[in-house]
Amino acid sequence: MEQHIHQALLEAAPQLFGCTITEEHIQFQQTRKDVEGDLTLVVFPFVKLLRCSPQEAGEKIKTWIEAHITGVSHCVAINGFLNIVFTNDYWLKQLNQIQQTPMYGFAEPASKPTVMVEYASPNTNKPLHLGHLRNIFLGASVAEILKAVGHKVVRTQVINDRGIHICKSMLAWEKFSPVNDKGERETPVNTGLKGDKLVGKYYVEFDKALQKEAKEIIANWLSGNFSDTPEAIKDAVLNFQKAKDGKDEKAQAAIDDKIKELAKNQTAILQEAKDMLVRWEARDPQVYLLWTTMNGWVYEGFDATYSQMGVSFDKLYYESDTFLLGKDQVMEGLKRGVFYQKSDGSVWIDLSADGLDEKLVLRSDGTAVYMTQDIGTAIDRFKDFPDLHGMVYTVGNEQDYHFKVLFLILQKLGYAWAKNCFHLSYGMVDLPSGKMKSREGTVVDADDLMEEVIDKAKTMTQERGHLEGLSNLEREQLYTQIGLGGLKYYLLKVDPKKRMLFNPEESIDLTGNTGPFLQYTHARICTLLEKANYASETLIETAPLQAEEKEIIKQLALFESTLNEAAKVYSPALLANYTYELVKLYNTFYQSVKIVIEPNHEVRQLRLALSASVKQVLAQSLNLLGVEAPTRM
């Protein structure tokens, strides 16, 4: 309808205004709730054109629309806005249409190009935490949304499975794991620990041992004992010590940190880890076996977590396979003059013309940096999937600069698809106590959190739910649906770009703007329709329509444009807010009228059709958010 009026106005402009108008003149918006109208045309843009008051301009357009647009009942011009009211017939037709379209609002599957969505880039020595949950729920939801608007989607994750940090947990396990009476060190099987948790534990063990040794070294240094310390380090330490004189507390602490860094580098245990990395890179069989074994434990653990989260992937990338990629492309780009080489042999790109800095893409010793790897990986993916059109990287906003540079480099290397790469940047999740810090033990573990929300859902559901007739298994599933639904909705309803606060208390609330609130409404409609034995049939188009009923149809009609907008800006939050609005309207309606027990057949049929349509759209959008829609609760 909006399109229709838009087009009609463009065509009629010469006759109506005496001149042609452009797209920009025609601005539609949703009518405010407290005034009459179904669609609002902003009149201000026409005022200059017509050289008259906003009120006069409004009246003029009003007369024209009322006379020429079918489906419009009448218009009201106030304060520079023209509120257009559609006929009841129009809205009933809309409802009929929604009801008869099974995947209403969705585009034809695979009608748009393939897009790869990357989310979750876990590190194999740290169990998943709250930050990962936001990342993964966000990426998974965006993937679903892109599918819904017609894209083919490849969901992927990159696993950070190599490097010095992996060697740390491997080494700590070899050194510190107790041996049981069967002569085995700790494994997930003999400890009952989840694989990722076990490995994470040894990563922490390594750090403890490192700190301890560093402390001893510093103590030696402070007492003037510099045996075993290289001269250069000794000088550096002494210089730092001198620099502390006369500085304030904060500056002194910063210097102490630098000394600590030096001490850590002198520890035997870190040296051992570095040696192990060298052996790993040389494919030492013993180290390789340990690496594959421990990574295997971690993957089992991650799989369990993903399964609980209800997410999956189509393709996995391992850094151990891709960390050597990109060097060739850099050398190639160097030949073509995209990059330049400094006298020490390192390779750089100068992006100052684009408002950015100079950026290192290959070290002087020929080793790769993250950027090198990401260049290579991106190119590699387009080789893996020849019909790939674009990529979405779901990565935290601390990498904003990195991705800006990456996309620019890919563009300069001549890859046309670079413009279809998007960094889905999301804000950090803070806790009421501040930032999550692993060192201070304030990290919220993903498994623990999910267990907690499911537990809470269980308690609450047992208290007030309608569980009769459900098997134990069905009940457990329901608790999971509610708990996780609440958690997902809580994390997704906020604009992804924004930093958000996670309050453990609120995430499992059941009232207000929450997942369970939406689920509850869905469940209630399900039983309602069941009781009514509802079968959809074409509605009579002249039935009376109450204000509450019309509001719901209006909101239903907005689903498609909301979905498209959510896909365009990669924001599940838009969909979440839309759905919440729909549910609120429906609940108001539900409380104020009779539905199943309505005696008038025509009215009853209309209200049931309305309920069925709300249920359908509600279930669809919950699904897009990764939230399940229980049929009772």
Next chain:
RNA sequence: GGUCUCGUAGUUCAACGGAUAGAAUAAGCGUUUCCUAAACGUUUGAUCCAGGUUCGAUUCCUGGCGAGACCA
């Protein structure tokens, strides 16, 4: 030091440059002979500061103040 992001009720979040800045929560009051009260209705409360652009600014620009991130 340079670059980027963000500042909205007590709190957590909304608002293509548009009308009287919306919700939720917390607190009070009210609604079950009737379809699930995890619901509904109702009362109280906010745009960091100073300029500028505009018919109109929470939104855009400049300068402060405050929070965070990245780069050396």
